[in-house]
Amino acid sequence: MSAARPILALEAVSKRFGGLSVIQELSFEVLPGERVALIGPNGAGKTTAFNLITGVYPVDAGRILLDGQDITRLPARKRIRAGLARTFQNIRLLQHLTVLENVMVAQYARHPSLAGMLQPVNLRRGNRWQREAREALAEAGLVQYAEEATGSLPYGIQKRIELVRALLARPQVLLLDEPAAGLNPAETEALAAQLAAISGSGVTLLVVEHDMHFIGAFCRRVVVLNFGCKIAECDCDAVGDDPRVREAYLGADTELAAAHA
Amino acid sequence: MSGYLEGVLVLLAINVVLAYAAFLPIVAGQLNLGVAGFMATGAYVSAYLTNAHGWLPVPAALAATVLTAALGLVVAFPILRTRGIYLALATFAFGQVVVAIILNLNVVGGASGYPVRAYIGFPVIAAAAVLVFAAIYCLFHTRFGISVTAVSDDELVADQMGLSVRWLQTAAFTIGSAVAGLAGALHAHHFSYIEAQYFNVLLSIYIVLYVLLGGTQTIYGPLLGAAVFTLLPEVLRGSAQWRYVIFAGLILALMTWRPQGVVTRSLLRRLFEWRRPPAVEAT
Amino acid sequence: MLAQQLVNGLMLGSVYALVAVAFTFTMGVLKFLNFSIPGIFMVAGMVTWAMLKGGISLLLAVPAALALGAVLSYAVERLTYPQMRGGDHFIPLVSSMAFLILFENLVLVAWGSDQQRLALPFQSVSARVGDIVIGVPQLIGLVIAVGVVWLLDLVLKRTRVGRGLRSIAEDAETATILGVSVGRVVPVVFLIGGVFTALAGVLFALNYQQASPFMGEEVALKGISAMVLGGMGNIWGAILGGLVIGVVETAAIHWFGARTVDIWVYGLLLAILFVRPTGLLTSSLGSGRA
Numbered sequence: 001m002s003a004a005r006p007i008l009a010l011e012a013v014s015k016r017f018g019g020l021s022v023i024q025e026l027s028f029e030v031l032p033g034e035r036v037a038l039i040g041p042n043g044a045g046k047t048t049a050f051n052l053i054t055g056v057y058p059v060d061a062g063r064i065l066l067d068g069q070d071i072t073r074l075p076a077r078k079r080i081r082a083g084l085a086r087t088f089q090n091i092r093l094l095q096h097l098t099v100l101e102n103v104m105v106a107q108y109a110r111h112p113s114l115a116g117m118l119q120p121v122n123l124r125r126g127n128r129w130q131r132e133a134r135e136a137l138a139e140a141g142l143v144q145y146a147e148e149a150t151g152s153l154p155y156g157i158q159k160r161i162e163l164v165r166a167l168l169a170r171p172q173v174l175l176l177d178e179p180a181a182g183l184n185p186a187e188t189e190a191l192a193a194q195l196a197a198i199s200g201s202g203v204t205l206l207v208v209e210h211d212m213h214f215i216g217a218f219c220r221r222v223v224v225l226n227f228g229c230k231i232a233e234c235d236c237d238a239v240g241d242d243p244r245v246r247e248a249y250l251g252a253d254t255e256l257a258a259a260h261a
Numbered sequence: 262m263s264g265y266l267e268g269v270l271v272l273l274a275i276n277v278v279l280a281y282a283a284f285l286p287i288v289a290g291q292l293n294l295g296v297a298g299f300m301a302t303g304a305y306v307s308a309y310l311t312n313a314h315g316w317l318p319v320p321a322a323l324a325a326t327v328l329t330a331a332l333g334l335v336v337a338f339p340i341l342r343t344r345g346i347y348l349a350l351a352t353f354a355f356g357q358v359v360v361a362i363i364l365n366l367n368v369v370g371g372a373s374g375y376p377v378r379a380y381i382g383f384p385v386i387a388a389a390a391v392l393v394f395a396a397i398y399c400l401f402h403t404r405f406g407i408s409v410t411a412v413s414d415d416e417l418v419a420d421q422m423g424l425s426v427r428w429l430q431t432a433a434f435t436i437g438s439a440v441a442g443l444a445g446a447l448h449a450h451h452f453s454y455i456e457a458q459y460f461n462v463l464l465s466i467y468i469v470l471y472v473l474l475g476g477t478q479t480i481y482g483p484l485l486g487a488a489v490f491t492l493l494p495e496v497l498r499g500s501a502q503w504r505y506v507i508f509a510g511l512i513l514a515l516m517t518w519r520p521q522g523v524v525t526r527s528l529l530r531r532l533f534e535w536r537r538p539p540a541v542e543a544t
Numbered sequence: 545m546l547a548q549q550l551v552n553g554l555m556l557g558s559v560y561a562l563v564a565v566a567f568t569f570t571m572g573v574l575k576f577l578n579f580s581i582p583g584i585f586m587v588a589g590m591v592t593w594a595m596l597k598g599g600i601s602l603l604l605a606v607p608a609a610l611a612l613g614a615v616l617s618y619a620v621e622r623l624t625y626p627q628m629r630g631g632d633h634f635i636p637l638v639s640s641m642a643f644l645i646l647f648e649n650l651v652l653v654a655w656g657s658d659q660q661r662l663a664l665p666f667q668s669v670s671a672r673v674g675d676i677v678i679g680v681p682q683l684i685g686l687v688i689a690v691g692v693v694w695l696l697d698l699v700l701k702r703t704r705v706g707r708g709l710r711s712i713a714e715d716a717e718t719a720t721i722l723g724v725s726v727g728r729v730v731p732v733v734f735l736i737g738g739v740f741t742a743l744a745g746v747l748f749a750l751n752y753q754q755a756s757p758f759m760g761e762e763v764a765l766k767g768i769s770a771m772v773l774g775g776m777g778n779i780w781g782a783i784l785g786g787l788v789i790g791v792v793e794t795a796a797i798h799w800f801g802a803r804t805v806d807i808w809v810y811g812l813l814l815a816i817l818f819v820r821p822t823g824l825l826t827s828s829l830g831s832g833r834a
Contacts, residue, residue, distance in 0.1 A: 054421055080423040094414040096478065098526075101407050108404060109423030122402040129404075147530075169423065292634060339818045345633070346577055347821050350772065354813040361806035372803060463648075463761060466579075466641050473638060502649040509646035513623055516639045520627065 005068055007032040007204050008053070008084075008173050013062035015052055015228075022048050023228040025062070030173070035195075035205045037215040040225035041248055046208040047089050049225065050175050054086050055079050067172065080109045085171035087162045089178050089208075093150040099161055100146040104133045106169040133168060140164050140194060156187045163194070173204045180211045192218055224248065267383050271451055273491040274383075274390035275444050276471075280483035281397045282441035283472045288406070289433035290413030291341075292349040294465045295356030296441050301460035302359060303329045303442025304449035305369050311379035311450070313368075318379035322446035329442025333435040341430050356465055363457040374456035381450035389447060393440060394484070400436075401480050409433050470512050476522025485524050548676050549794050555682035555751070557790020558689040562744035563767030564774065564782035564789075565693055566737040572777025573713045573733050576628060579640040580620045581741045581767070582760030583647030588613050588745030589755040590651050593660045602665050610742045616647070617738020621731050644760065651757045659756035662749055685747040692743065693783055696736065700779075705732055713777065766793070769813040775823025784825070 006029035015023040023045050030036050038046050052059050055076030063072045071079055080086075085106070093102050101122075107129055108116055121129040137143040140160055145153060150161070159179065166174060179195070180188050188211070195218060199205055209215050215222065224232040226248040234242060279300065286293045307325035310316040316324070340351045369375045400406065411419045412429050420426050449455045467490065475486025489511075494504040515522070563585060570578045588609045595605035620643050624636040669680040700706035708729040711719040720726050741764070748763060749755040756762075770789045774781025789809055796808040816823065 056417065056421070076420050077423050077425055080421065086421065088418075092415055092418045094411050094418065096410050096414050097407060101410075104404075105407060105411050105419070105422050105424070108408065112423060112425075117405050117408065118403045120399070120402060121404050122406060123399070149526075165422070292637075343817055343821060346575075346637070347817055349637070350577070350768065351814060351817045354769070354810045354817065357806050357810035358814060361804065361810065364803050365801075365807070461761065462765065463645070466645065470638065470641060470645075500653065502652040505645055505649040506653070509642040509649065512642035513639055513646075516627055516635050516642070517623060520635050520638075 004031050006030055006065070007034075007067050008206065009063075009065040010049075010053070011063040011065070013049075013052060013064060014060050015048060015057065016060055021228060023052065026225070026228065026230055027062075028223045028230055028233060030204055030206055032172075032204055033199070033202055034221065035199055035219045036207070037219040037222045038206060038208045038225065039210070039212075039215065039222055040231075043227075044225040044248075045228040046225055047177055048228070050086060050177055050208065053079075053175060054084060077112075080106070080169050080171070081112050083170075083172035084175070085109075085166040085169045085173070086175035087159075087166050087177055087179060089181070091155070091158045091162055093158055093161060093165075095149075095151055097150070098146065099142070099148050099150055099153070100130065100133055100137070102150060102161060103136060103165040103168050104129060106165050106167075107133070109169040136164050136168055137161075141190075156183050159183065160187075160191070160194075163191075167198065167203075171203060173206065174198065176205065176207045176209075178208055178210065180209060180214045188214060269491065269495060271383050271386055273487060274386045275448055275451075276468075276487040276491050277390045277484060278393050278440060278444040278447065279468050280472050280475070280487040281393055282437050282439075282444060283468050284437075284477060284483045285397065285400075285409070285433045285440070286437040287469070287472060287477050288401075288413060289409040289430055291352075291430065291434060291437075292469065293352045293434070293437060294349050294462060294469065295352035295354075295359070296437075296468050297460040297462065297464040298356030298359035299329050299333060299438040299441035300445035300448070300464070301363055301455075301457060302332055303445030304455045304460070305363055305366075305375065305445075306442075307446035308375055308377040308449045308455060309369055312375075312377065316379075318381045318450045319385065321379065322381070322443060322450065325446040326439050326443040329445070330435055330439035333438025333442075334431065336438075337431045337434045341427065341434060353462055353465070356460075356462055360457045360460050363460075370456070372457070374454060377449045377453050377455060379450055380453065381447060383451075386447050386451060389443065393443070397440075398480050405429070405432070467508075470508070473522055474512060474515055476524035478521060478525045479529055481529070482522050482524040486522075549798050550791060551676050551678055553791030553794035554787055555679065555686060555790070556794060557770075557787035558682075558686040559744050559748045559751070559763070559786070560767050560770045560789045561783045561786025562689050562692070562740050562747070563764045564770035564786040565696070565779050566740040566744070567767050567771040568774065568776055568779055568782040569696070569740075570733055570737050571771065572779075573709050574625070574628065574636075574730065575633075576624070576636045577640070577768075578620070578624075578737065579637065580617075580643035580647070581640075581737065582764035583644040584613050584616050584620075584738055584741045584760075585745040585748075585764035586755075586757060586760035587616060587647050587651060588742035589749035589759055590655065590660070590757065592746050592749045593662050593755040594655065596662055596665065597660075606746055609746050610739050613738040613742020613745070614735050615738075617734045617741070618731060619643075620738075621734035625730055625734075648757055648760060655757070657757055659754055659758075662753045662755060664750065664753060679751065682751050685751055688743070688747070690783065692740065693779055696740075696779060705729060709733065766809050769809050769816075772813055772816050772821070772823055775825040778823065778825050781823055781825040785823070 008030040010026050010028055013023055013026045026049060040046055051057050053064055059072060063070055066082055066084055071082065104121060119129060121127065134143055134146060137146055142160055142164065145157060150158060180191055183191060192214065195205060207219060221235060223230060224245050231244045231248055232242050283293060283296050303325040306328050307321040310321040310324060311318055336355060340348065343351050363369065364372050408424050409429050411424060412426050416426055471486035471490040472483050474489060476482030493508060494501060497504060563581060566581050567578065570576055591612055592605050592609045595608060620640060624639040627635045671678045671680055700710055708724045711724050712726060712729060766789055770785035771782055773788055774785030792808050792812060793805050796805050
């Protein structure tokens, strides 16, 4: 138990769907400013864990704490307002909004009030909310897509737009669900650089990923899930040696071994 | 201005108000097939206030709008627990029930209709249409506009991004019903006679259809839809029925080839680019 | 008295049942609320009147009306189904509404807005069972309605086309992958729906000796209430729903007056949508996505 208070803590969180127990007594902590990876074979419950943390489903048992505050029963929309943002495994950009408007949606979380809802964000071009959103897109190298519809954009671009959107909520904790999936090596490197910058500005990152190179280069700590339970928690360097982790990935991959060969 | 032209413009103004009554819920993902029911509520409340209680027509119309909004708010709670087709059906059922209730209220004429003594002329109606357009224009260009579109596109994401989904849906529905009530009041005081049977589901269908014809991506689509619907019979001097036949044909053609409606964001952008030289990309 | 009302209600209900089956069948297989159905109902009724008035024998007029229903329904299919594949889900609903407007106004152009009286080429016979009077044509209508639905149920359960329909109702994508020729099976849905609706329109016109361009709105639209009551996608539920709505309407007329009918019928629809939107019975056609 470290001296600093964890910014995100799960305490014995459990979730069942029908008769199937998908998350079992999951407990782990993330310290402020940390970069933690959540890994595990397919079906281990990683995205479900995210969905529980962000409030898509209610937990059946256990607690979730954000910076000491118990958010277990807090409605989903209030969690992002409290500083917890996320991206999605399958890209979920809004089809009838432009890229700029898509990322602007998250600005409301910082001013969730009637006044915030009535901000004239689309009335005059170049207003401050648009400027802020454009700057965020520019930082990510995406400002040329600002007026585009999202549907026809390349996959990698859409993923990065989602990340910008989550950032515009100015979160304390950012949950990223497979941010490198589907990206080519160049895009993956750009993503790593972007995430390093985000982490450098103080945002805590919890990342679900399969790409072990990416994780190894980027995260300090790894939490390993299998069948909804935490089976290991260790430093990135050690994870490949852990026999339980090896067993979890039994036969399924050589990446783990290769990454730490 | 000739009486004939004024008549057409009044119709256009009221249809524009109705268009925006249907527009806002559609943007929020709600197909309101009970628009006519809210229109009827506004019409009858306003008519009653002026007939039975001697109110002046404009205050009565405003009061009717507020009362219709209250009805919309009350009804929104159960109705917005449904989604998609169930929502459309619930609004349809609601519209039918409202009209059937009015049909049985002898105090407002029941099945024989209700003459309305107080009169509202063209200038006020035109002003109302302009004000409604301006108000919805402003509202649409606030964060509210983006937010209801977000809710309509993906409720889960909207919720995860911090939006109050139920509040937004309720607001869109309630505002829509209020605007419909206003249109009803204006209609009642201009045509000096209302009957419950007029506000049937087919009227709701016409309104929704011409809004979709105009296009719901931008704030200008409903204007075009209302204009086409109002001016079609004037352009084709045939009988009223042929105008509806052609209207139906237009809708079918549209749904086949351009379901997003005539006025879309890309169309608007291309029009604006044509009017001024292409701008240098600002960085 | 009560029993007579019940019988009258069931007779009326058989018409609603047929329309409800058409609605629920399209809804169950294609997840599509077909607003053109009241239009086809009305056209069938009006065309029957027009043909009888023109001296055409009933034996020719009825099949002709049914055939017309099938043809119109096919036209609707051509212009709504292709859009269902991949467009926004509301597009087919909107197109079907356009068809309703089209049919109603074409009939208004052809024959005006008056309600028409049918001259029946046969004597209306009634049977007496105790105190209750049962119109024989109405009874025949009820038997036909139930019989036709029973046939449909057989088709769904025993034939290849029926299996194809049920698999599409369950999951359209998987059905295609499994080799169901969706393009050939889907028109069947529309044809069956069209014939059922036309049959309902013909029965209504003959049994109540009236037809009007507004009978779609006034009568057939209540079939939606029956459909939801019985559970969308459940054809026996639609029969049940139709009979219930028929009884509700007859009782309402008897005790509260004809003007209150819509309050009861649509109030019931509203209540069901709020309380138990899946209807009284569960779907027999599968609850999958299209």
